[in-house]
Amino acid sequence: MEEAINSSKAPEPVGLYPHARRVGNVLYLSGVGPRERGTKKIPGVELDDAGNIASYDIETQCRSVFQNVKYILEDAGSSWDKIVDVTVFLTNMKDDFPTYNKLWAEYFASNPPCRTTLEINCLPTPIAIELKVIATI
Numbered sequence: 001m002e003e004a005i006n007s008s009k010a011p012e013p014v015g016l017y018p019h020a021r022r023v024g025n026v027l028y029l030s031g032v033g034p035r036e037r038g039t040k041k042i043p044g045v046e047l048d049d050a051g052n053i054a055s056y057d058i059e060t061q062c063r064s065v066f067q068n069v070k071y072i073l074e075d076a077g078s079s080w081d082k083i084v085d086v087t088v089f090l091t092n093m094k095d096d097f098p099t100y101n102k103l104w105a106e107y108f109a110s111n112p113p114c115r116t117t118l119e120i121n122c123l124p125t126p127i128a129i130e131l132k133v134i135a136t137i
Contacts, residue, residue, distance in 0.1 A: 009071035011035035014124050019072045022137065027078050029133040031089070033125060034064035042127055053126045058096040061129050062103045069133055078137045083113045087132040093119035096128060 004018035005027075013019065013030065020029045035042050044060025045053060070080050090096050097117065104112070123130050 005072070005076045007072045007075040009037060009075065010068045011037045020076050022076060025137045027073070027076050027082075027133075027135045027137055029069065029072055029131075029135070031123075031130045031132050032065055032068050032072065033123065033127045033130045034061040034068065035125065035127070036064070042125070045126060045128075047126060051126065053128075056128050058092075058099045058128055059103065061127060062100055065129055065131055066103075066107055069131055073133075073135055076137065078135045080107075081111070082135045082137065083133055084136060085114045085134040086116075088115060088117040089120050089123065089130045089132070090117060091120060091122060091128045093117070100129065 001022070001024060003022045005020040005022055007019045010019055010032070017030050019032075020027050033042075034044065042061070043064040044057035046055045048054040069083075073079055073082070088100065090100065100117075104115070
């Protein structure tokens, strides 16, 4: 069984893709950022008049990303504790990894999933973090 899944609570995708795709009992999430549904607001990000990042709070962004992942998982019939693998994309590893790592330990206090963290030079919207998640249902 294969099925595309779109959450009614997570932010709308910025391109032509579903929030997730279910294949059997495995759920593959598309990249998830911190935006809020129905708006272009990005928690923890201040933009200048040209739309560039003037400042950001990585902790606020991380918490928002985690909440968006939870929304997608729940709408797909899964849950946070069923995450098995996460790829993390950060735009500033040096400054943001310590905070991200601290929050990871908070949100995954027991039985953490596998994780790969990469630094990239930018993401499609003015954000500092995005998660790619695989979970079971």
